[in-house]
Amino acid sequence: MSTRVRGLALGVIAVSLAACGSSGGHRAEAAPPALGAVPIVTEPGQVSLPTDAYLVTPAQITDIIRAQDLVTAQCMAEYGLTGRPTVLFGLDEVVSDRATRSLVYGYFDLANAGAKGYATEGIQQLPSGGDAAGGGSDQDQIALSGADPRTGQAVTALAGKPLPAGGCQQKGRDALGGSTPAPSVGDLPDGGPKVPVTDPRLVEAFATWSACMKEKGFDYKEPVNAIGDQAWRRSGGAGPSQQEIATATADVACKVANNTVGVAVAVQTAYANQYIESHTAKLTAYRQRIDDMLRKAAELAAATPAKS
């Protein structure tokens, strides 16, 4: 376990450092940005970052996906098939998870730690098909994905008509302007601000948190090691162990006691401000892309008769 956790930590560091090298010339050895006021953060609702204003909202995403569905259904109809609206899962949870499941400060879900531990369960059951392939007829699959489920190869024609690359789903996405957006900071240009875990303010805050955890009997160097512990991965609908609940409870308690999240938010804010300043044009283009998608979505919805 420790090797895996260490590997994860190293991975995060590596990703952060690599990202620093690719986002506007910010070098790992450069002086870290100055902090503003450090907020006292005792609950997830107090977490806010300057990049939040740039993120697409769940309602906007829903509008975009509904419009993609319309185009996908029109495409399916060309092959005599019926397209159905996408059933969406996890959209609101992803937004709340921004504050409670951070790759910087780890877990901060005070409401769930005592009952659900690290609350690793997403949706309990993926939508399931009645057949072994789990997804409707071969014709449906081919039309939706542009791939033959029996060979895995691209299909370029169906029912005697050319099939778009990537199938009707891709045609739906293309009609709206490309990849489906997500309400997370990583969706922003260049993957959003990079916050190196080597930042000295984080190093100090995490050392304090780690010492607190040690006093409670838990040995983790950084918060992300605790939430990422393989021991919390469960299967078959099993609930959290007492060990998981005890660890998660200690984890959030140590963060509240030491204002770990407050320091992390201050550090993230500093890097976010730096990022926004250096990405003005890209952020404007990103916002324009989202606005264009929403405009197209509205046009498609208006042009499509509502079904009763």
Next chain:
Amino acid sequence: MALRKRITALALTGAAVLGLGVAAAGPAAAIYRVDTSTCNAHDDYFTLWNYPPKVCFADNGAVNVAIYEVYRVDSGNNSGYFSGTASGSTFGVYFSAFKQYGGQGTSTVSYINITGR
């Protein structure tokens, strides 16, 4: 029969992922499938479980795939969106880091967009 079909699905997975990877527009479209041995040695990738071995993806970006009989998804240290089909209907799942999705039944995953943190 189930085992045979699952193994078939696994073969399809490799072919589909390698042969049909169509990255969507955007500068961050650097997502790639991680080879099996690397996948098995890490726990921070976006991982789909169908029948052994699992299928892992790393880095940000969007890709069309055709991965059958997926019964569980581990997000690793990633967030983003994946979609697929079940019973001829389409579903989409927004996922957060360090979470597991599924556990019962199987689905076909046809699109993955990893957006990072």
